[in-house]
Amino acid sequence: MRTPKLTDAAVQAALALRAGWSLENGRISRTFTFPDFVAAMRFVNAVADAAEAADHHPDIDIRYNKVTLALTTHDSGGLTEKDFALAAQADTIAA
Incomplete structure (x- = not known):
């Protein structure tokens, strides 16, 4: 079953809760900076x-x-709760 695509208002509300994330071309993105390559790869693996x-x-x-x-959630054609849930997990992993 396809995850429902969020409305523009819902995207803006969810994005307001994710410091450091931005909306670009229908996707949310964030760049994380680590002390070195090994730390960056630990993050990527997690x-x-x-x-x-x-x-x-x-x-x-x-x-x-x-x-x-x-x-972004490709099979839903845009942003969904799945995107913001994984963004939150990435923020936790990076912390």
């Missing part, structure tokens, strides 16, 4: 585990100690 458990996979861009996550 996010990958959370994403696999949720069956919801972000786009991940790794640049040495910077990791950018971009989220």
